[in-house]
Amino acid sequence: GAVVSQHPSRVICKSGTSVKIECRSLDFQATTMFWYRQFPKQSLMLMATSNEGSKATYEQGVEKDKFLINHASLTLSTLTVTSAHPEDSSFYICSAKDGRSYEQYFGPGTRLTVT
Amino acid sequence: AQKVTQAQTEISVVEKEDVTLDCVYETRDTTYYLFWYKQPPSGELVFLIRRNSFDEQNEISGRYSWNFQKSTSSFNFTITASQVVDSAVYFCALREDRDDKIIFGKGTRLHILP
Secondary structure (H helix, E strand, O other): OOOEEEEOOEEEEOOOOOEEEEEEEOOOOEEEEEEEEEOOOOOEEEEEEEEOOOOOEEOOOOOOOOEEEEEEEOOEEEEEEOOOOHHHOEEEEEEEEEOOOOOEEEOOOEEEEEO | OOEEEOOOOEEEEEOOOOEEEOOEEEOOOOOEEEEEEEEOOOOOOEEEEEEEOOOOOOEEEOOEEEEEEHHHOEEEEEEOOOOHHHOEEEEEEEEEOOOOOOEEOOOEEEEEEO
């Protein structure tokens, strides 16, 4: 089956620093990728949708200058949390849409802790 | 606007009991897709099923079964003869055909007690 990877799986960073999370589709080309955030004991909330080669579309209430998304290739999207603060600590999950089958596959998630 | 409601926040049952997780959805589209995902403590989402709006047949997969009823906008999930390994958070989700976004319900935390 289709595989989506995320790197790193866990990251701890200091307040004020930036951290980059990668999402890769390993065996298919992803025309669209999605980024979700999940706070403890809560649901997954869609943050943004990114199409390869174009700017991401952010959901209402998500700061685009804080959460920078780049989808430069059909197999890689990155989420950069800039000037991270403890309230950004969360579980970040990406999903990728297969350009042929239109199915979406989720990555294993990245747990971010900001100290 | 699309919406998914999982009214049961948390359920505890004793092993071997049957348990049903409820899911009610709202959408204005006639074509849409419904999903169930399992999220164990590791956090990784495990895909369980996808149903499109034109297929109201109930589905059974081993101990899992799903009841899709358009008349009540519900897509309930039943685990028969539950096992401890079934303990997880279960999410019901919806995607409208016009859009690629998958919208999740708040999830139901299921505890299977030995």
